[in-house]
Amino acid sequence: MRKIKASFLGLLVLGFAATAQDASIKYAKTITPEDMRKKLTVLASDDFGGRETGTEGQKKASQYLEDFYKDLGLQGPADGTYRQKFNMYQSDWSDVYVKVKGKKKMNGVDFIFSGSANMDKEMKLSTMFIGNGDGLADMDVKDKGVVMTTISRELLTKVNEAGAKAVFVMSSNDEQFMQTMPRQARFRLKSRLRFNKELGANQSIIFNITKAMGAQLLNTTAEKLDAAADNPASIKARTVRFMVKQKLVELSTENMVAFLEGTDLKDEVLVISSHYDHIGQNEDGTVINNGADDDGSGTTGVMEIAEAFVQAASEGNRPRRSILFLNVTGEEKGLLGSAYYADNPLFPIENTVNNLNIDMIGRVDPDHESDREYVYVIGSEKLSSHLKIISEYANISYTGLNLDYRYDDPNDRNRFYYRSDHYNFAKKGIPIIFYFNGVHADYHRPTDTVDKIEFDVMAKRAQLVFHTAWILANRNDRTPVDRTDDMDYGSRD
Numbered sequence: 313m314r315k316i317k318a319s320f321l322g323l324l325v326l327g328f329a330a331t332a333q334d335a336s337i338k339y340a341k342t343i344t345p346e347d348m349r350k351k352l353t354v355l356a357s358d359d360f361g362g363r364e365t366g367t368e369g370q371k372k373a374s375q376y377l378e379d380f381y382k383d384l385g386l387q388g389p390a391d392g393t394y395r396q397k398f399n400m401y402q403s404d405w406s407d408v409y410v411k412v413k414g415k416k417k418m419n420g421v422d423f424i425f426s427g428s429a430n431m432d433k434e435m436k437l438s439t440m441f442i443g444n445g446d447g448l449a450d451m452d453v454k455d456k457g458v459v460m461t462t463i464s465r466e467l468l469t470k471v472n473e474a475g476a477k478a479v480f481v482m483s484s485n486d487e488q489f490m491q492t493m494p495r496q497a498r499f500r501l502k503s504r505l506r507f508n509k510e511l512g513a514n515q516s517i518i519f520n521i522t523k524a525m526g527a528q529l530l531n532t533t534a535e536k537l538d539a540a541a542d543n544p545a546s547i548k549a550r551t552v553r554f555m556v557k558q559k560l561v562e563l564s565t566e567n568m569v570a571f572l573e574g575t576d577l578k579d580e581v582l583v584i585s586s587h588y589d590h591i592g593q594n595e596d597g598t599v600i601n602n603g604a605d606d607d608g609s610g611t612t613g614v615m616e617i618a619e620a621f622v623q624a625a626s627e628g629n630r631p632r633r634s635i636l637f638l639n640v641t642g643e644e645k646g647l648l649g650s651a652y653y654a655d656n657p658l659f660p661i662e663n664t665v666n667n668l669n670i671d672m673i674g675r676v677d678p679d680h681e682s683d684r685e686y687v688y689v690i691g692s693e694k695l696s697s698h699l700k701i702i703s704e705y706a707n708i709s710y711t712g713l714n715l716d717y718r719y720d721d722p723n724d725r726n727r728f729y730y731r732s733d734h735y736n737f738a739k740k741g742i743p744i745i746f747y748f749n750g751v752h753a754d755y756h757r758p759t760d761t762v763d764k765i766e767f768d769v770m771a772k773r774a775q776l777v778f779h780t781a782w783i784l785a786n787r788n789d790r791t792p793v794d795r796t797d798d799m800d801y802g803s804r805d
Contacts, residue, residue: 355588356602366565441544454476456477584781667745669733698794743791
């Protein structure tokens with residue numbers, strides 16, 4: 313039955329010579345656990361410091377990739393280089409302060425600022441207590457500050473519509489709030505990276521504070537604030553001074569790109585991608601998140617696949633279509649590197665036939681402890697009915713993995729389809745496949761290290777990507793876009 317199914321799928325992989333595909337077996341075998349271990353041991357080393365976007369560690373990783381692609385003899389398609397350079401920006405709010413009895417309380421030390429304003433001078437604002445906001449309709453908060461005991465998107469909208477200029481949200485547990493302060497400060501003292509220097513039009517002023525600080529701002533006690541929950545007007549308004557000033561941080565980074573020109577269909581380009589950055593170190597630099605699986609494994613896979621295609625080309629088996637090996641930056645910051653490439657492609661986006669994206673292929677998740685030889689295949693039929701058939705044909709013929717499609721479910725709460733770099737290609741109408749091993753206990757933790765990688769499974773997954781790429785690069789027709797992806801493109805979370 314397996315052979316019958318393979319033959320049937322083979323008939324559907326139209327316009328492709330079986331003998332050409334058989335030649336790929338030799339080159340797929342060059343993708344080995346031993347070679348992958350050597351490469352990943354470098355990428356996920358402490359010397360690279362967690363590869364956070366814009367850091368020295370990320371620059372070391374980019375140099376490692378540049379040297380590798382140069383040694384292979386691949387072309388540098390970005391003005392003759394392997395680096396598609398661009399700048400990103402973020403706002404640093406570490407100088408934001410609120411004055412309490414004439415002394416400055418500082419952002420990240422005493423409270424957390426979560427707005428986006430940028431003031432020229434210190435603001436002096438009459439500030440009132442509104443409790444949980446139930447009586448907001450009967451309060452005059454226009455051009456004032458408000459101290460509140462709870463927050464929700466709905467309440468915040470109402471407060472803004474009522475004209476309040478600043479919001480102070482008190483914690484329900486001061487001890488817990490202060491314990492989490494270092495972690496909050498690390499992630500919230502700086503905004504998310506963006507492509508534009510300027511802040512967005514929606515500038516807000518929101519301070520997350522302790523109840524003790526709220527009591528100080530209103531010159532009262534925490535106990536009296538609790539007692540005034542149903543009668544917030546009993547707490548007298550006070551003048552509060554604060555300063556919200558951003559420091560603009562400019563960050564230079566780059567996608568790494570290497571190009572193998574095809575033959576008779578060279579104007580059409582297949583993109584094989586991964587992200588080579590990770591989340592870096594903790595706030596004081598004492599703990600490194602090496603990101604061996606995320607996404608050192610995928611980047612290693614792209615490198616191995618590139619090597620295999622280069623060897624094939626050198627032996628007279630150059631692919632018909634061109635292949636771009638793309639290692640993007642800024643994935644952990646919101647898929648920024650792939651977004652930049654999709655909007656600023658090195659080759660016409662309409663000539664990009666497919667994107668095969670590899671993000672985490674080195675581990676086995678808890679759901680497959682008794683079934684190691686699997687891989688999650690995401691998005692293979694969202695835009696093209698042919699692509700899933702080609703993927704299954706490659707797998708049945710050559711690798712025999714269990715292809716798990718559970719995350720194609722539109723109701724999947726994980727929303728993995730939206731959470732890696734293939735997403736920005738799909739938005740352009742390019743059929744994609746996302747290869748993924750699932751999350752595990754070491755995801756985004758310092759314990760995501762090379763010793764946890766299962767290299768035999770990782771190599772087989774990369775071989776599947778290689779065989780699929782080989783078919784896509786050599787068949788007569790590109791995969792047609794014959795389906796409409798009606799999923800919501802509104803989130804990159």
